[in-house]
Amino acid sequence: MASERQLSRRSLLGRTAAVAAGAGALTATAAGTASAATRDVDVAIVGAGLAGLTAARDLVAAGRTVAVLEARDRVGGRVVNLPLAGGGVTEGGGEFIGPTQTRIKALADSLGVDTFATYNTGKNLLYKDGKKTPYATDGLLGSVPPVDVAGLANAAIVQASLDDMAKQVPVDAPWTAAKAQEWDRQTFETWLRANAVVPSAKFLMDVACTSIFSAEPRELSLLFVLFYIAAAGDESTPGTLERLTETANGAQELRFVGGSQLVPVKLAATLGDRVVLNAPVRTITRSGGGYTVTADGVTVTARRVVVAVPPPLAARIVYDPLLPAARDQLTQRLPMASVGKAIAIYDTPFWRADGLNGQVVSDTGVVSSTFDNSPPDASYGALMGFIEADKARELDAASEAEVRAAVLKDYVTYFGEKAASPTSFVLQRWNNERYTRGGPVSIAAPGVLTQYGPALRAPVGGLHWAGTETSVHWMGFMDGAVRSGERVAKEVLAAL
Amino acid sequence: MASERQLSRRSLLGRTAAVAAGAGALTATAAGTASAATRDVDVAIVGAGLAGLTAARDLVAAGRTVAVLEARDRVGGRVVNLPLAGGGVTEGGGEFIGPTQTRIKALADSLGVDTFATYNTGKNLLYKDGKKTPYATDGLLGSVPPVDVAGLANAAIVQASLDDMAKQVPVDAPWTAAKAQEWDRQTFETWLRANAVVPSAKFLMDVACTSIFSAEPRELSLLFVLFYIAAAGDESTPGTLERLTETANGAQELRFVGGSQLVPVKLAATLGDRVVLNAPVRTITRSGGGYTVTADGVTVTARRVVVAVPPPLAARIVYDPLLPAARDQLTQRLPMASVGKAIAIYDTPFWRADGLNGQVVSDTGVVSSTFDNSPPDASYGALMGFIEADKARELDAASEAEVRAAVLKDYVTYFGEKAASPTSFVLQRWNNERYTRGGPVSIAAPGVLTQYGPALRAPVGGLHWAGTETSVHWMGFMDGAVRSGERVAKEVLAAL
DSSP, rough: OOOOOOOHHHHHOOOOOOOOSSSSSEESSSSOOOSSSEEEEEEEEOOSSSSHHHHHHHHTTTOEEEEESSSSSOTTTTTOOOTTTTSSSSSSOOOOOOOTHHHHHHHHHTTOEEEEOOOOOOOEEEETTTEEEEEOOSBTTTTTTOHHHHHHHHHHHHHHHHHHHHTSSOOOOOGGSTHHHHHSSBHHHHHHHHHOOOOHHHHHHHHHHHHHSSGGGGSSSSHHHHHHHTSOOOOOOOOOHHHHHHHSSSSSEEEEETTTHHHHHHHHHHGGGGEESSSEEEEEEEEEEEEEEEETEEEEEEOOOOOOOOOHHTTTTTSOOOHHHHHHHHHOOOBBOOEEEEEEEESSOOGGGGTEEEEEEESSSSSSEEEEEOOOOSEEEEEEEETTTTHHHHHHTTOOHHHHHHHHHHHHHHOOOGGOOOOOEEEEEGGOOOTTTOOOOOOOTTTTHHGGGGGGGOOOOOOOSGGGGSSSSSSHHHHHHHHHHHHHHHHHHHHH | OOOOOOOHHHHHHTTTEEEETSOOOOSSSSSOOOOOEEEEEEEEEOOSSHHHHHHHHHHHHHTOOEEESSSSSSOOOOOOOOOOOOSSEEESSSOOOOOOHHHHHHHHHHHHHEEEEOOOOOOEEETTTEEEEEEEESSSSSOOOOOOHHHHHHHHHHHHHHHHHHSSOOTTTTGSSTTHHHHHSSHHHHHHHHOOOOOOHHHHHHHHHHHHSSSSSGGBBHHHHOOOHHHHOOOOSSOOOOHHHHHHSSSEEEEEOOOOTTTHHHHHHHHGGGGESOOEEEEEEETTTTTEEEEEEEEEEEHHHHHESHHHHHTSSSSEEEOOOHHHHHSSSOOOOEEEEEEEESOGGGGGGGGGEEEEEESSSSSSEEEEOOTTTTEEEEEEEEEETTHHTTTTTTTTHHHHHHHHHHHHHOOOOGGGOOOEEEEOOOOOGGTTOOOOBOOOOOOOOHHHHGGGGGGTTTTOOGGGGGGGSTSHHHHHHHHHHHHHHHHHHHHH
């Protein structure tokens, strides 16, 4: 067991993590930078998202000393609670969990964060060709929107094909699949055009694609899509496309009471002042038998380093000695997708009275999928819409007022005039966030996984890689982040 | 005209650019960093490659003050002379120029750097299926390797199709081509599989692809490939695939006497101490009406900033305020390709006596294309081989001795036992270069140009973008770099 040997000068710096356990966002109490603090720990962890915090938890439990360096003034990374004008919070980032997402669930349970069912009573709404069609979520076809019969049949075959192919992809090494080369040399769009030949089936797959990846089918390698489907399960349950897209029995099944960021906030609280906010890491330098990690305002020396930020941001740290080409070029090839979330708050979830569950699939507008994001007691109504892929990019440079107007226009189209006048409106645009620059997750174009996949997790000397992008289950989800933190902690402990 | 107002403390820092005009590499005289120097200029330029230096030249000629901040201890970027043990230099980066590359030619002329014809006398060599077949470069089929007749016919049709499609791509806005969406949703590999249906034709196109891009067809958007072909010409001459691949009348036609780096070295000499070496730029911050550019050891304030480094490296600078999402996400999506150059030096260019010009096209080995890189007087022989795409990546982690052994094995296969014993051997592995991390140029996967293309050159406030990746003619070549420097200087002058 390493001895505690922190040399922090936190009082001088005012960088104490102000842990408001059970409350909303975790914010720094001050941002003084009179002089650089130094710490000496066993493991420096870059990023206080779920991955970094989980790694820290496990390392501390094993008796190791850690420092978690977080660029933002809050913990949680891509998981964030946003305050509402009238009190309470809504969720600007990852919020749903579902079956087989056992590690995020276990973490939340351990911290006393409860879950509740995503509102799913009443009918979904298909908006297509200017027409609204409510449809049941529990029919013979599950919750597949009621397009023409030929389209439904085609979509069913396409879905089954994708699931079948995904079963042939080893989640821990997609590049070793027998057909890895064939699947990694084409875009998902190319494959869809050959297989989703009925227009309405192509429409359904396009909506599924943008909903899952916040990317268009042309941006994605087929192999990457298959891996992502395969990863939507756990050690004993193979992933399926349906588990990615569904609410009941799917990845959108449950939400967290108090908002998803409560999980990282409470987790950070258990770590106390091991978490340093407002500390973007600039350089990681090998020195002696360990590393020196330099962040704004604080320098940490450590025997091992865990980098738990998205790959394109990991690329922006200066490493000395420089990283192997495979790792560097990988981080040049895993861009963040493009996503925003728009949440409109109303006095009541009025769509429920119309027999609707608030879930829309649309072929138009800036928001093509929505959810009822109201709190469990429905003390107010919240409509959450995803702004995804091309639509997110089209609005990147728009003002917040312009986005609001476009989103509310869609909500009125889907749910009627009452949607025009929310009591408040919250917008989270991940593309414009300095420490994410897109979302929800990195994507891979053709050729990336087969050539660079092995560099995703391979440690480089004493540098270890975490973050949801490195997970073999639920990559892209909170669960994958937690799993990556648990895996990297084991990896580091075995090496220390 | 702005007044000269440099506040440099160069003597303190020892950062004077040691300009050895006419000599080999430009190196810093010292690397002291006792305290940060400051400069105040009209325009700060990030990167002293051909783009940045050309921009500086034009801005200075217009009476503006500039500071060119270069991360390396030399100028030239992807253009570098490497010293040979026995004296003289060989070229580790860009070295060839050809017809319609008028701007690099004019620049070299203005600096008194002469050209000479790439050695092209005698026969090319096809090595395929374990068999060597010499073939004439001036036959009916140009220098198309002598594969089976069906393959030649197929390859001719494929080449004509690519050229025809390329003619429909506006070089200044490929995303506006009538078929841009269709071409940008598929990989080049997908298109080749549908069109280069004869195996030997596919082989020829694969070799052309890796030779041109140092990337595999699966990594590239068809639209990007068509743009690159279209860009292989000038204002009055449409680009063609043949101009990219050929030696005579093609992009490999001429070389520079003294080595290609002489051009940036002599250009830097005209700029004197405006060029600061060993100064990697870390942050670009808007302040007042201008910008503060912070590099290691030197801080520059400027009214405008030109960033003239490859997009994935531009992404690693910290911008404050942060860049628009479109620009940031673009830089996440233009990775460097993968390339190395291996140059073996012999007492004589012995292959010439065998009637060979030193140019090989091969279906095996780590080097699948070679050139006779001997000096104009043939006082010694030099065989240069490209290590490209998958083959470069396979060798990224290999030792120099391992690479040397693999390369010389190939050279013996192609040119006989004499190739086994070079008098010296020079290896330049661009993937492992901190300030390039790949090469020769950024590549675009499907979906990038149509969604992010406009952000390639669009200025962001007072920030302007240069580098060969931003050129509408000869993107990826020295000529494109020079053109981008000229364009950006005009852009900045119009704005100042």
